[in-house]
Amino acid sequence: MNLTPVLTDTWDKDHSWRLATYEGAGGYAGLKKALTMEPADLVQAVKDSGLRGRGGAGFPTGMKWGFLPPPDGGPRYLVVNADESEPGTCKDIPLMLASPQHLIEGVAITSYAIGCDHAFIYVRGEVLHVYRRLLNAVEEAYEAGYLGKNIQGSGFDLDVTVHAGAGAYICGEETALLDSLEGLRGQPRLKPPFPAVAGLYARPTVVNNVESIASVPAIVAKGADWFSSMGTEKSQGHGLFSLSGHVTRPGQYEAPLGITLRELLDLAGGVRAGHELKFWTPGGSSTPIFTQDHLDVPLDYESVGAAGSMLGTRALQIFDESVCVVRAVSRWTDFYAHESCGKCTPCREGTYWLKQVLHRIEAGEGQDSDLDLLLDLCDNILGRAFCALGDGATSPITSSVQLFRAEYQAHIDGHGCPFDPSASALFPYTPKTTSPGAALVGAVGAGTGGHR
Structure with a gap:
């Protein structure tokens, strides 16, 4: 294409x-x-x-x-x-x-x-x-x-x-x-x-x-x-696709709707050398994440929706195998908790508790019941918030637990993140310390700052 x-x-x-x-x-x-x-x-x-x-x-x-x-x-x-x-x-x-x-x-x-x-x-x-x-x-x-x-x-x-x-x-x-x-x-x-x-x-x-x-x-x-004449039958025209993260040539790629990530990665030089795709977002952090299994999903509203996510703003964030999905989702959740306007209880309280539970898992203090607790919190936010911010905050959590539950469990069973602290360029880690409190501070403080 x-x-x-x-x-x-x-x-x-x-x-x-x-x-x-x-x-x-x-x-x-x-x-x-x-x-x-x-x-x-x-x-x-x-x-x-x-x-x-x-x-x-x-x-x-x-x-x-x-x-x-x-x-x-x-x-x-x-x-x-x-x-x-x-x-x-x-x-x-x-x-x-x-x-x-x-x-x-x-x-x-x-x-x-x-x-x-x-x-x-x-x-x-x-x-x-x-x-x-x-x-x-x-x-x-x-x-x-x-x-x-x-x-x-x-x-x-x-x-x-x-x-x-x-x-x-x-x-x-x-x-x-x-x-x-x-x-x-x-x-x-x-x-x-x-x-x-x-x-x-x-x-x-x-x-x-x-x-x-x-x-x-x-x-x-x-x-x-x-x-x-461009695009697909129900998603017509052209659009800007933003590729960022672990991709050789990140940037804006303007293409007809319906192009696939595989085609876009070919244009962008693929995932960074020596690494392979682990997960990605089709429409920004508030959309359910995809994996390698979704490389050939046409990027139009209907196809992405049928595959379980949303096309959103066509913000394709590419993460390779060096990134801890728990860490990435925790950072996104920090953002949504910070940006909640506080008007409605499900979003104001729900995003706060999502953030606390994810920090606990990342810091090595997670419990076996925490995954069900996360999903229950998401269920109490989804469809009950005043606007779409609350719904969007649940999407990366529910999708990542569905696709990477074993990785969440590894954090709980191993009392901390199993990833190499030096491997990730996007979400770096603070090495685990003997103090759970210090580990929690490190997990919250590390990583990429800002809104983008």
């Missing part, structure tokens, strides 16, 4: 982030065409293309636009979710850094299609370099007449605000993002009402992922049939 450089077509150009570079590659042809069309026809074109949300859920984008109620004379908004912080996910930030005009053109087209005259891009505050680049790109678009008043002489007006969040994983959830954008604490809202009816400032709002919006210009310029 071949790569399909659409969003990445200018990444290797000199000053790829500049408007002139983007225009030289055909940029803004989609907007110029869109402004000659009826908004309803644009919405239908996106529906016909089969574009599904690229933020993880995979909900049809055009259908989401169509949920907006009829115009009532009041404002309606487009909000772009650029709060990328799922561990392992690294596609939207490189896109905004290398080619922000893809996103800005998509914002302009989408706003015209849904009748919005003020759009917001909510970007993660820690990525200051991306925030600055987006601000500069928006300024260039204003100066060129692609944003502002009477865009390209069409009579359509659009203002774009780039907003930096304060760095909370929960703000990736669309309603928590809206609360944060309004200046409130970022916590999920009770639904209904859904954002399409009462979103930002209680007005009809469309919330879409960066990659979803950035995919719109090419659909308009080249046609819905062109887009739907």
Whole structure:
């Protein structure tokens, strides 16, 4: 299967982030065409293309636009979710850094299609370099007449605000993002009402992922049939696949949906020399893990779901045999416990106790009953949390216990991790000490820090 450089077509150009570079590659042809069309026809074109949300859920984008109620004379908004912080996910930030005009053109087209005259891009505050680049790109678009008043002489007006969040994983959830954008604490809202009816400032709002919006210009310029000719029957189009971890050439690989990890690894030079694949995530750390047995699963929504996981954000984290699965899952669980907003009891309390039990197993103090306790805790979180964070926190645990139960048992029986402390580059270990307390501190403190 071949790569399909659409969003990445200018990444290797000199000053790829500049408007002139983007225009030289055909940029803004989609907007110029869109402004000659009826908004309803644009919405239908996106529906016909089969574009599904690229933020993880995979909900049809055009259908989401169509949920907006009829115009009532009041404002309606487009909000772009650029709060990328799922561990392992690294596609939207490189896109905004290398080619922000893809996103800005998509914002302009989408706003015209849904009748919005003020759009917001909510970007993660820690990525200051991306925030600055987006601000500069928006300024260039204003100066060129692609944003502002009477865009390209069409009579359509659009203002774009780039907003930096304060760095909370929960703000990736669309309603928590809206609360944060309004200046409130970022916590999920009770639904209904859904954002399409009462979103930002209680007005009809469309919330879409960066990659979803950035995919719109090419659909308009080249046609819905062109887009739907790629991918699979129900998962159409192209997408960014992020390969990280123990792979020879990590990076972004833009390919049709339905490509397999085996094919992507061939393109990326395979697992690092001298090692073999042990486990991997198909869509970030909140998706159930896969093993070598899943190398040929087509990476589309239906096939990955049928195999027991989720396509998510297509964040393919590759782990070889040197990595302790208990250690990796424990580190992910630390993240989810830290990032729980605390609004609901199942997630707030459940992630805390998942973290404690995993630390106990990793520190060599695990008990035979701990595996059943982990699964019972997960069962009490799954489907009972206020938003998807709680559900996502259970996925790596339940899947890893199912696939690597013997490794968990080896930690319990051997009173500690059986892996060589010097073997893993991704999740290094602190050598076991004679003090259980010191071992627990070492297990918590070691490893890769940060959110990604």
